[in-house]
Amino acid sequence: MTSLRAAACCAALMAGTAVTHPAAAQTSLTVAWYGGNWGDAFRTCVAEPFTKATGIKVVAEIGTSTVTLAKLQQQKGAPTIDVAWMDGGISELAQAAGVTGAIDPQAVPNLAKVSPEAVYKADGAVYAVGTGYYSLGLTYNTQKVRTPPTSWDDLWKPEFAGAVTIPSPANSSGVPFILFLNKIWGNPANDLSKTFARLKTLDTALYFDSSGAASNAYQSGEAIVGAHFSVGAWDLADKGLPIGFAVPKEGVWATDARLHLVKGTPRQTEAARFIDTALTPQASACLAEKLYLGPSVQGVSVAPEVERKLPWGVGGSVKNLQLFNWADINRDRGAITDAWNREIARQ
Amino acid sequence: MTAVLTTTAMPPAATAPTALRRALPLLAAPVAFFVAFFAVPMVVVLSSSLAAGGAPSLANYARVLLDQYHWDVLAVTFRIAALTTLAVTLLGYPLAYYLVRVVSSNALRRSCVILLLLPLFTSNIVRSFGWMILLGRNGLVNDTLVGIGLLERPVRFLGTEMGIVIGLVYILLPFIVLAVGNALATVDPTLEEASADLGASPFTTFWTVTFPLCLPGLIAGVIMVFTLAASAYVTPALLSGGKITVFPMLIFQQYSTVFDVHYGGALSITLLVFTLVLVALAGRIGNGGGDRS
The missing domain is CATH 3.40.190.10 (Periplasmic binding protein-like II)
Structure with a gap:
């Protein structure tokens, strides 16, 4: 009943x-x-x-x-x-x-x-x-970082130790960013171990899950340099915060x-x-x-x-963006996330 | 089910059919709500966790349980939940005692309770972002501690278990204060007076009369806080800075970015079962305490 x-x-x-x-x-x-x-x-x-x-x-x-x-x-x-x-x-x-x-x-x-x-x-x-x-480029605090970074390798500079942020795989850009680094460093496409080993040596303030968490970190000064979406970075800059966005020489991953x-x-x-x-x-x-x-x-x-603020930087075009095949990324997503959890997301 | 309904819902004076007729419409709404929003999703999660490659299988559970990594994450999750529960109890019990027994003005007590509950009206996300700012390297907490000379250089809170516990304690404190406060308010003061009349010191009275009498309320609060802390996602995700992984974060990853509902389902059921086992143990301790009194 x-x-x-x-x-x-x-x-x-x-x-x-x-x-x-x-x-x-x-x-x-x-x-x-x-x-x-x-x-x-x-x-x-x-x-x-x-x-x-x-x-x-x-x-x-x-x-x-x-x-x-x-x-x-x-x-x-x-x-x-x-x-x-x-x-x-x-x-x-x-x-x-x-x-x-x-x-x-x-x-x-x-x-x-x-x-x-x-x-x-x-x-x-x-x-x-x-x-x-939109792209995921180098974002930095213009007051604390005097010379704008020009390469992704700059994130490993000693003066930025503990004040860097990059996306975690929970963010939509996390998995593609790892594949992007793997590619620009010339590591073999089917073996991410060298890339993970290098990422492990990066002294970060945090790995961001959401774009909001990244904006928050740059705004509070918790991070002074790292990766961020072009849309989020320029939004902070337009609000009057000392934030710059640069397209490094290796290029940017975009979607x-x-x-x-x-x-x-x-x-x-x-x-x-x-x-x-x-x-x-x-x-x-x-x-x-x-x-x-x-x-x-x-x-x-x-x-x-x-x-000037478009995702490909000054004088660029869609040709300068690294647009990956999402089918490949989605196929490896589970395995890369799992590797990240074990290698990076534990103290 | 009907039998259960009649025995529980029938007032002694009413005849069985009348009681049933009265009880059913009243029960229909909660039962429908429970089935639609709890039982059905639960069955969906459970059934997807028991399938792999389109066929029934326990492979997802093998993947979770036979991997030391998952046990490590489970240990971190329950350690954080236990520390949170301990801290919340140590802070919340005296606060509840103060509110119920020491504050004599009703108006003051009411405003204290409102102050205590006010944060619950704000989203967890906003409050956790607030803590990110307070606990940051250049945040208020570090600036103050360095400013008054307690620290030489800023301490790292974000990305540590300590940071997550601070955030969870803040969010979960009201639950234990309300549970303990309610229990304390129902303790008959004449029992304590009797204890004092018989020569017990205030401390003995508290330990042998008041504390055991409000133990069920405390246990209820502890269970609530522990389960909420073990299943919390937003606070650990934001305050861990992605450097510490708790079980709900693994579940969220599978459902939101990897889209593996089978593995994600097995992770969910695993966390649920372990939490239920721990809660059942706590419940037993609670009953034991009740018997002693």
């Missing part, structure tokens, strides 16, 4: 959602994006122009890429999210999980303007499109924030239109101004003050 009542209760709840949903669907589009300054920028640069042009309200579903992927997997078959921003790496996992739909170049004419590196295809269909690049059309959304046309809006030169330039994302749309020009 209890279960009967529970079932009736659930049925009533479901009926409730079924009734309210189609009504909301006519006037709104649900888009998943990240929190903080990212979400604000997506709203200003993409959602607001989209609503202005179409009259369709955009409902934000705020979460990190991983959380969004989890939600999409739960909603598989009957999605309530129509369009989703997810980072490189998670994007490939979403494709493999079968939650991304095909982006039709006919319905998204601006796709033709996007640089080929930022159009992601699987089985001949486009499943994701990059809306801007991008990508848009996905959720498979099975009943609002295909509106979702495609939203993606098209995000790929206009205006939206791309706006994201470059707000977040210093390197534009994925070709021929976008920004003010020199903004250009």
Whole structure:
């Protein structure tokens, strides 16, 4: 009897959602994006122009890429999210999980303007499109570090002992950063032991799990030099903190924030239109101004003050970024995380 | 289940069918809530931990239990939880005693309790970030200790077990104060007066009358604090600076970045089982104490 009542209760709840949903669907589009300054920028640069042009309200579903992927997997078959921003790496996992739909170049004419590196295809269909690049570069306290660092090796300098920070594998950049170091140091791709041995000798203040923890460490002076995302570092600098961001001579590892059309959304046309809006030169330039994302749309020009802060540094372009194949990274993720736990994350 | 419901829910005066009819609607909501938000996720975690490569298997548990590394992490996790519980008890018991027995003004007691509970209204993340700033190399704690000459150079708190314990003690203190305070408030003062009348010193009265009587409350508080400390993720993750690994961090890694729900599930169940065993042991000690009194 209890279960009967529970079932009736659930049925009533479901009926409730079924009734309210189609009504909301006519006037709104649900888009998943990240929190903080990212979400604000997506709203200003993409959602607001989209609503202005179409009259369709955009409902934000705020979460990190991983959380969004989890939600999409739960909603598989009957999605309530129509369009989703997810980072490189998670994007490939979403494709493999079968939650991304095909982006039709006919319905998204601006796709033709996007640089080929930022159009992601699987089985001949486009499943994701990059809306801007960001990198993990050298970040330093301009008051405590007199000569800007020019190489990743500078992190091992004695004067920085105990005041360095780099990402841990719990951060999205952690595993790729280890592979990046392995590559620039010329170690064999299938053997990370030398890289781990070297990382073990790095005297750090902390390994950061979240971008927020990194920002906090630079802000409090706990770390004076290390790695940080271009978006986070420039955000600190713009707030008036003595923080600099440099692209070292070995280059930077980078990835991008990508848009996905959720498979099975009943609002295909509106979702495609939203993606098209995000790929206009205006939206791309706006994201470059707000977040210093390197534009994925070709021929976008920004003010020199903004250009200086793009993820590839002064005078660079997308060609200068080390964009790894996420499929390789995801394949080795478990093993690298495990090795890190045993070698680095214990005293 | 129905039998259990009737025996527990039936008031002595009511007839069985009436009681059942009254109890069921009342129970439906909590039972549905419990099933949906506790039992179902638990079964999902358990079943995924018992599968590897699409077939039922104990391989995930073998991977966890046959590896010395996991035992080391488990030891660190329970050591931090035990130290936190000890520190919280030593700080919280006198505080609860003070609030219940020494503070005579109701208004003052109420404001003290509000002050104690106020931090619970803020997210763990914010509070742990606060400690990161306070405990940093150039943080308030180090600056003060160096300033007054107690230290020559800043001490490292972040990235040490000490730092994690400080953060957890701060977050978990209210739980023990409330549990002990409640128990103390229900101790009948006439029992203590009787003890004093019979010639016992205040100290003897405390040890032989008051303390045993509020031991169940203390044990409840200790169990709460220990389980919360052993399963804490945010505070250790932020205050360890990634240099110390506790079991919940391993679980989080598997679910959030490696996406291996099978191995992650086995880690979760392992932590749960070991915590339950320790809690059961504590419960036995608590019962023993209860019998003595």
